[in-house]
Amino acid sequence: MPLLTWKNKKLGETTPATLKTDAWINASTPPQNRLIRGDNLAIMTALLPKYEERINLIYIDPPFFTNRKFSARIGRDKDSRKPKEWERVDGYQDNWSDLDTYLDFLYQRLHLMYRLLAPNGTLYLHLDWHANAYARLLLDEIFGAENLLNEIIWTYHGPSPIKSAFNRKHDTILSYVKNKKDYTFNVDDIRVPYNENTVKTFKSSKKAGFGKTPNLERGKVPEDWWYFPVVARLHNERTGYPTQKPEAMLERIIKASSNKGDLVADFFCGSGTTAQVAANLGRNFITTDATWQATRVTLNRLAAKKASFSLEQDTAFPLPKLKSVDFAELIGTCVRIHAEYASKLAYWEVDQDWEGKLFKSGTQAILPVRRGEIPPEINIEGSIGNQICVRAVGVTGERYQTILKK
Numbered sequence: 266m267p268l269l270t271w272k273n274k275k276l277g278e279t280t281p282a283t284l285k286t287d288a289w290i291n292a293s294t295p296p297q298n299r300l301i302r303g304d305n306l307a308i309m310t311a312l313l314p315k316y317e318e319r320i321n322l323i324y325i326d327p328p329f330f331t332n333r334k335f336s337a338r339i340g341r342d343k344d345s346r347k348p349k350e351w352e353r354v355d356g357y358q359d360n361w362s363d364l365d366t367y368l369d370f371l372y373q374r375l376h377l378m379y380r381l382l383a384p385n386g387t388l389y390l391h392l393d394w395h396a397n398a399y400a401r402l403l404l405d406e407i408f409g410a411e412n413l414l415n416e417i418i419w420t421y422h423g424p425s426p427i428k429s430a431f432n433r434k435h436d437t438i439l440s441y442v443k444n445k446k447d448y449t450f451n452v453d454d455i456r457v458p459y460n461e462n463t464v465k466t467f468k469s470s471k472k473a474g475f476g477k478t479p480n481l482e483r484g485k486v487p488e489d490w491w492y493f494p495v496v497a498r499l500h501n502e503r504t505g506y507p508t509q510k511p512e513a514m515l516e517r518i519i520k521a522s523s524n525k526g527d528l529v530a531d532f533f534c535g536s537g538t539t540a541q542v543a544a545n546l547g548r549n550f551i552t553t554d555a556t557w558q559a560t561r562v563t564l565n566r567l568a569a570k571k572a573s574f575s576l577e578q579d580t581a582f583p584l585p586k587l588k589s590v591d592f593a594e595l596i597g598t599c600v601r602i603h604a605e606y607a608s609k610l611a612y613w614e615v616d617q618d619w620e621g622k623l624f625k626s627g628t629q630a631i632l633p634v635r636r637g638e639i640p641p642e643i644n645i646e647g648s649i650g651n652q653i654c655v656r657a658v659g660v661t662g663e664r665y666q667t668i669l670k671k
């Protein structure tokens with residue numbers, strides 16, 4: 266079998282991250298779902314003792330080797346049609362000194378994912394023309410070429426400045442299983458309606474399909490080329506995070522290759538699409554990202570859906586330090602932020618029985634992505650402890666904390 270080689274290709278020993286829990290969101294006992302900030306190489310190494318061969322589905326959408334820097338949009342007051350006027354912060358880097366460095370990056374991580382994947386699990390790797398040919402060889406080496414399940418083409422459309430070639434409007438998603446004789450593929454959960462013309466043909470002619478009529482009601486198994494529109498400014502699911510993937514696409518992947526209660530992981534989570542869809546579909550999740558920007562977008566998105574999860578950090582990539590600031594007050598059972606903070610906060614939350622150690626976020630208030638203000642009040646239900654801890658994330662990512670006494 267041909268193998269891809271490059272200078273100094275090797276699998277090194279990797280050092281596990283030291284993981285520290287910052288908060289439990291919507292949970293009073295340790296949640297199964299985990300959102301972890303840090304470098305996924307060290308995080309996956311740290312996860313091995315507990316999760317080796319235990320993750321049922323891994324979807325990753327890593328940097329594509331575009332040699333670009335992506336920024337994320339924040340703030341909403343500027344005209345949506347004038348991107349030059351948008352307020353932006355750093356999103357993530359996809360800059361590499363050379364292809365070898367990128368391949369080292371991918372190779373080491375794919376190996377760890379292989380180890381974490383359950384014996385009947387599936388990995389989906391999402392890339393585009395920049396590096397997918399190399400990645401396929403890496404996956405053939407790690408999984409065995411015979412374990413390629415699909416090469417899926419995701420097509421979309423949109424504006425492009427290209428005038429000297431065809432518009433590049435597809436990505437490639439490679440899916441591999443560990444064992445072709447035993448893996449999850451829920452065919453009846455992902456069927457789609459037949460094309461209208463096919464239905465008409467079968468209804469009008471008995472000879473169509475050489476007399477074999479498909480089950481038109483049940484629908485067909487989708488082809489390995491998919492059309493889903495990219496997440497654009499008019500879509501409700503848009504978070505402003507760059508290269509956000511459509512929920513509908515993740516729904517198809519998660520429904521096909523996992524069951525309710527299974528564990529789904531995305532180690533390059535960006536805006537948190539995989540975790541969000543996994544939670545909606547009754548799956549558990551582990552999701553990680555190296556940047557605070559991605560982590561906090563994911564935190565908002567999951568909290569907005571009332572998901573229950575822990576927020577953790579690799580101590581080498583700490584979350585921003587909590588600044589002690591007096592930004593809220595308690596009136597009866599209602600916590601209210603001071604008026605001057607209303608336009609400064611993107612997210613705030615309350616632990617109504619603060620014991621001084623682990624923050625347990627019982628209720629959250631979130632700045633809506635598209636329009637509307639952040640709720641200035643949280644009404645506490647249930648019993649209130651002697652101390653209440655209120656935490657917040659500002660619109661540019663700074664973190665605040667204030668302790669209130671009953």
Ligand SMILES: C[S@@+](CC[C@H](N)C(=O)[O-])C[C@H]1O[C@@H](n2cnc3c(N)ncnc32)[C@H](O)[C@@H]1O
Nearest residue numbers: 304305326357509510533534535536538554555
């Ligand atoms: C293409 S984006 C993922 C977008 C995501 N699928 C979504 O729907 O929003 C790639 C992400 O990988 C993250 N990333 C890059 N290198 C990483 C690393 N070593 N560990 C963890 N995350 C990393 C980046 O910060 C970025 O958010």
